[in-house]
Amino acid sequence: MEKSLNNRLSILGALLFIWAVPTCAKAQDATGAPQFAVTHYDGQALDQLYGQNALDKIEQIPGFALSQNTASRGLTAAGGNVLINGAVPASKSESLSQILSQLPEAQITALHFYSAGHPFSGASQYNQVVNVLTHASAITTHWQARSKLTSAYQPYRPSELAVQMTVPMETWQHQINAHYQDDRHQSKSVIASQSAQHITTEVGHEDFFEKLNSRLLSWRSTRQHTHSRFTVAAKTLQEDWQTDFYRQYGIADHALNQTWLYNESIDTQEYELSTDWLKQFAKGKQLQLVALHNKKTTNNHALARDSGEPNDAFKQYKAHQEQVLQFSFNAPHSTWKPEVGIEISHNQLDAMTHNSDNQIVSHVSETRYQPFAAFTYILNPQWQLYTRLNTEHTKLKSTTTYTHRSDLNFLKPLIRLSYESKQDWDFALTAQHQVDQLEFNHFVASQDAGFDRSQSGNSQLQPNQFSELAAQFNARPTDALFINLKLFHQWQKDIHEIITLPNGKAGLGNAGSATLLGAKLSATLNTEQWLSGSQLSLDYDYATARYLDPLTGTRATTGLTPHSANLEFRRDMPDYSWGIDINLPESATYYYQDEVFIEHDHTEINAFGEYAVSNSLRIKLSVSALNTARYTYSQTYFDAMRGEKYDGETRFDERVEPVFTLSFTGSL
Incomplete structure (x- = not known):
């Protein structure tokens, strides 16, 4: 028990230490939006991701692995590393893959793939995230x-x-x-x-x-x-x-x-x-x-x-x-x-x-x-x-x-x-x-x-x-x-x-x-x-x-x-x-x-x-x-x-x- 407590305190101490380090550094963009490595799939690039729905296309993005949690209680650990218009789909009766399979290709305007870091707080526990952008059509x-x-x-x-x-x-x-x-x-x-x-x-x-x-x-x-x-x-x-x-x-x-x-x-x-x-x-x-x-x-x-x-x-x-x-x-x-x-x-x-x-x-x-x-x-x-x-x-x-x-x-x-x-x-x-x-x-x-x-x-x-x-x-x-x-x-x-x-x-x-x-x-x-x-x-x-x-x-x-x-x-x-x-x-x-x-x-x-x-x-x-x-x-x-x-x-x-x-x- 004491060893486990020490491990937890060590992790917390490392957190506080690393947290304090940046105070000595100077950010080059302190008030602007953070810059992230992102690959845009729109226009012809989106068309090249062949598929009938959002799930089909996302599964073809090189280097991206879909993560989803469907059995979790609550919303903190639910959803996954795919967002729709920047929002986490809030559903317990359907998995993320089911929701994406119901989003037809005709409604998708772009896919944005963030490979290491992203600006979305709803999926901050994930390194990689795909944001699906849609449009309101007729x-x-x-x-x-x-x-x-x-x-x-x-x-x-x-x-x-x-x-x-x-x-x-x-x-x-x-x-x-x-x-x-x-x-x-x-x-x-x-x-x-x-x-x-x-x-x-x-x-x-x-x-x-x-x-x-x-x-x-x-x-x-x-x-x-x-x-x-x-x-x-x-x-x-x-x-x-x-x-x-x-x-x-x-x-x-x-x-x-x-x-x-x-x-x-x-x-x-x-x-x-x-x-x-x-x-x-x-x-x-x-x-x-x-x-x-x-x-x-x-x-x-x-x-x-x-x-x-x-x-x-x-x-x-x-x-x-x-x-x-x-x-x-x-x-x-x-x-x-x-x-x-x-x-x-x-x-x-x-x-x-x-x-x-x-x-x-x-x-x-x-x-x-x-x-x-x-x-x-x-x-x-x-x-x-x-x-x-x-x-x-x-x-x-x-x-x-x-x-x-x-x-x-x-x-x-x-x-x-x-x-x-x-x-x-x-x-x-x-x-x-x-x-x-x-x-x-x-x-x-x-x-x-x-x-x-x-x-x-x-x-x-x-x-x-x-x-x-x-x-x-x-x-x-x-x-x-x-x-x-x-x-x-x-x-x-x-x-x-x-x-x-x-x-x-x-x-x-x-x-x-x-x-x-x-x-x-x-x-x-x-x-x-x-x-x-x-x-x-x-x-x-x-x-x-x-x-x-x-x-x-x-x-x-x-x-x-x-x-x-x-x-x-x-x-x-x-x-x-x-x-x-x-x-x-x-x-x-x-x-x-x-x-x-x-x-x-x-x-x-x-x-x-x-x-x-x-x-x-x-x-x-x-x-x-x-x-x-x-x-x-x-x-x-x-x-x-x-x-x-x-x-x-x-x-x-x-x-x-x-x-x-x-x-x-x-x-x-």
Whole structure:
């Protein structure tokens, strides 16, 4: 405890020291707007980013990686590193990628890519930001229709339909979105189990079926004045999710005379209302107030039937409510360009779980106060220093068989020093301390019937924390090559691992400390000299971790993917576009109390082709898992705890047939 406190004080001391350094320096533009390295995509440059919507175009910007946080409570950590007209899209029912996919190409006037530092306070935690600029046009209607075809679905055709209507009226602009999706996923697996003596004990095959039916209706109205902007939005979402397992199995060298069936359905209803008011004053000062209310209910029914065994039923009802109020003020043309604000949020989850004739009632409530202050100092036209101090006071209450209360207080400083060269390169150095949000679902019981696991809820779970040092480097060594490299090192505390809880059951708990070292590389090569309009992209992630496991000694943290790589080659021409995408093999390891679970993905090839029939109609054909996707899952068992006596293993070899998707996009 004392060591952790010293680390926190050391970081805070470094923050104050670096904060004080610029007072001895003289900025060359103390009252003007800060200067940032920015790449403008407008006119012909914007047209060369081929795509049907904002998401398509943003994903083609060399060196940019989309970051989004959709599961976070509150607004401080929500959204991501893409803004629309300088504002963070305030939504909890839709991810940032979904919002961007609903913004049609016809409404985009420009994309501004900030590679190392930017002037937007709403996304100050990110080094890279893309700002999407739109215009208020005449009344327009944009629509998208998709249909999928694969041999696995037989006569059924999964479908998707989205319609967006924009209606400008004097100072108001109204936008209505409707989205319907009926999607399915199906796979087949071969299963084999062996004993501790490596003798095959059981074989079988399994059919997996998953269906998602969702209906989304959203409305957004924005009133734009010379010095203010007011937005009000409402959304309603309904989802019906169903999954079915059909498994035939038996003893090796015998008929598959036993059957296991599992059916699960989850019905979700979500409603959301938000307002966003921005006021501009003299000298660029801005005042912003955001309010959001979200309510989500989930009804889960599951039934497992095994030959010769009694049926096993699982039922769970959850209701989650969230209210958020966020206030912020910034003065971008002042000497220190201050940003101050506070976010107040209240969350409550009520859950009732029925499992094996037991009934568990769980309540979780949380009230958080998160004031923050940030300052930016321009040392000279190339060097910029950004400092931010987030604080958090949280009152957490969780109840199952008894009530547990926690008062949590955190300091979360961030320091970023960026350099923008007059040449074609820049870099940013970042030091920060972060506290991850607790996932409310971890407070209640859960199960994974597909791999025969269940976990107990943990009412005493504490958030994971980490201190990080990171360096990000962007370079364009030639006109044809763009490289982005990020290196980071994290010191993690109170990490989440599956442990034995005080009630004697397995569940997610705080398991001590760990270190994480990683790198992210993104490179884009313009291959215009070989094939007009073409480019080759590479994305590679590397991560390694050290955690002292009391059962087995030093190992990686659970769920770590050491290597992840993706290659894409595409050609974009005025009237057509095509490309091929290759995901290289990767694996992740998960550690349970009496089991080690490894998920291994094999090479997967995807391809697409798109053609513009006219200015108002485009057709796109995409193929996922062109080479038939293959996944391997292996469960290694131990008796009675992991790291002790080996007790056999089970292997699943899964395959997914190619899926062809035909899309039509148009406007009226």
